[in-house]
């Protein structure tokens with residue numbers, strides 16, 4: 001069997017950047033992904049990337065804003081690296097061809113995002129993610145890095161306590177195959193499909209997190225889920241923060257600004273957690289019912305909309321029949337980004353030699369309890385690169401060892417077992433997924449409480465029992481999407497369990513984790529990260 005130097009799982013920003021870097025560092029690299037790289041969730045990052053290049057800005061100010069946004073939990077060395085290396089990363093993207101928007105002098109233009117003290121986010125209209133993904137993919141092709149697409153990674157191959165490859169389900173052929181390598185990078189993105197309303201793509205099912213978690217790797221800070229303040233109710237479609245930066249106001253049905261009602265002046269450009277929490281409080285009536293909030297963009301000039309909100313305006317018009325500058329647009333917070341993930345060091349290393357992780361599936365502590373808008377993409381660039389180099393260096397000195405096909409045979413057996421359970425019962429994976437998404441929405445949302453979290457924990461456990469009983473129609477075959485969804489649902493259940501356990505454990509409010517029963521930040525007890533381990537079938541927080 002061929003032994004690769006570096007295997008990268010995931011073709012989003014983080015995975016492609018890591019793959020490019022490892023290749024340029026001299027490694028032979030293969031990239032495996034369950035969908036075409038250009039269909040990765042990253043393409044929906046519409047707003048942009050932070051870099052302290054604007055007049056009056058500085059790296060120090062960027063560091064300060066990032067640390068303040070993280071609410072006392074950022075690792076300051078990691079923040080410093082993130083902010084110092086931003087310029088190099090953004091200039092590289094610019095040279096590779098990302099059409100960043102320019103000001104009249106031809107220099108990069110910037111918008112101000114929530115939590116930033118100055119306009120610092122470089123943008124490309126409102127489609128930066130789409131352009132960046134295209135440019136990274138161009139580099140993948142230029143460097144002739146092979147891409148195995150439509151391959152769903154099921155598990156890690158661990159032998160002699162080292163990661164030596166992955167086992168994946170080849171979706172077009174229905175075969176379960178092993179890919180062997182000296183180093184494996186998980187860049188599989190987040191897990192927010194566990195929520196019913198989320199801005200994350202359908203592919204965000206926590207596959208990489210679950211694979212590492214099952215091998216004893218802890219997940220860190222899983223309670224911190226960032227909720228984006230301005231999504232269209234029930235859809236997960238997000239109206240970019242740029243709309244608020246350009247003058248969009250959050251108002252009630254009488255066009256009264258929430259900032260005035262809540263006493264939070266400048267609310268629109270406060271950190272996302274502050275905004276989402278204020279909105280959720282305002283939307284909940286005394287009798288537990290709901291009242292609506294809206295975004296009023298009528299103050300934004302037409303030419304500005306054309307230049308900076310073109311895609312957003314088109315989305316609102318095409319999908320909702322709403323004209324962005326006319327009338328009030330209904331909005332509500334939705335699950336946007338999981339800050340937690342596979343615990344990694346500064347160079348993406350996990351506790352298993354040979355296993356690395358980067359991007360949305362990983363957590364190093366850089367962003368603490370809340371991430372500054374525009375810093376996620378930057379993280380994918382800076383730490384995707386660091387992980388690419390570290391994995392490549394590791395691979396160069398690792399000794400390859402032939403992996404037995406028994407790893408794949410075990411996977412085949414467990415998938416066939418799903419078929420042998422039969423499909424005659426009334427329950428289905430669709431019903432389980434929908435119940436999971438409902439309980440996560442209702443009980444593990446912006447405002448949390450012990451009672452609701454305990455209910456969620458019980459429900460997730462009972463969903464796991466139901467999952468263990470439902471079967472598949474068949475194993476193998478061409479594009480067996482039923483099997484793929486079943487695997488993804490198993491991963492979501494594991495990650496939901498870890499998230500709820502972590503949220504229950506943190507008995508304080510900090511950043512994106514707000515507990516109405518513990519509304520204050522408690523530095524004495526909680527100025528620390530949580531680590532959740534999978535022990536047998538339990539989620540144990542330490």
Ligand SMILES: Cc1cc2nc3c(=O)[nH]c(=O)nc-3n(C[C@H](O)[C@H](O)[C@H](O)COP(=O)(O)OP(=O)(O)OC[C@H]3O[C@@H](n4cnc5c(N)ncnc54)[C@H](O)[C@@H]3O)c2cc1C
Pocket residue numbers: 009010011012013014015032033034035036037040041042043044045046047048049050128129151152153154187188189190199200201203204207208238336337358359360361373374375376377378380
């Ligand atoms: C609506 C929206 C807008 C955003 N806008 C911004 C922004 O303007 N600025 C910013 O800084 N951040 C933004 N973000 C955050 C940003 O999108 C993420 O940080 C980033 O996309 C994460 O990239 P990633 O490479 O880690 O994951 P992804 O882009 O999710 O890529 C994951 C990859 O892994 C593959 N994969 C997953 N599971 C498997 C498996 N089992 N087997 C094989 N392959 C697998 C997928 O196919 C995919 O290719 C936004 C997020 C959302 C939801």
